[in-house]
């Protein structure tokens with residue numbers, strides 16, 4: 001069993017219902033990851 005080093009390629013970007021940016025990355029071996037980023041719009045209330 002050899003050690004496989006995942007090579008992540010961006011598969012897509014989407015915005016969740018909570019307004020966060022979700023990035024999907026994929027390796028050629030079939031593994032996938034999702035990462036979410038909180039988007040700070042800088043929207044002052046009052």
Ligand SMILES: [Zn+2]
Pocket residue numbers: 004005006007027028029030031
């Ligand atoms: Zn892989």
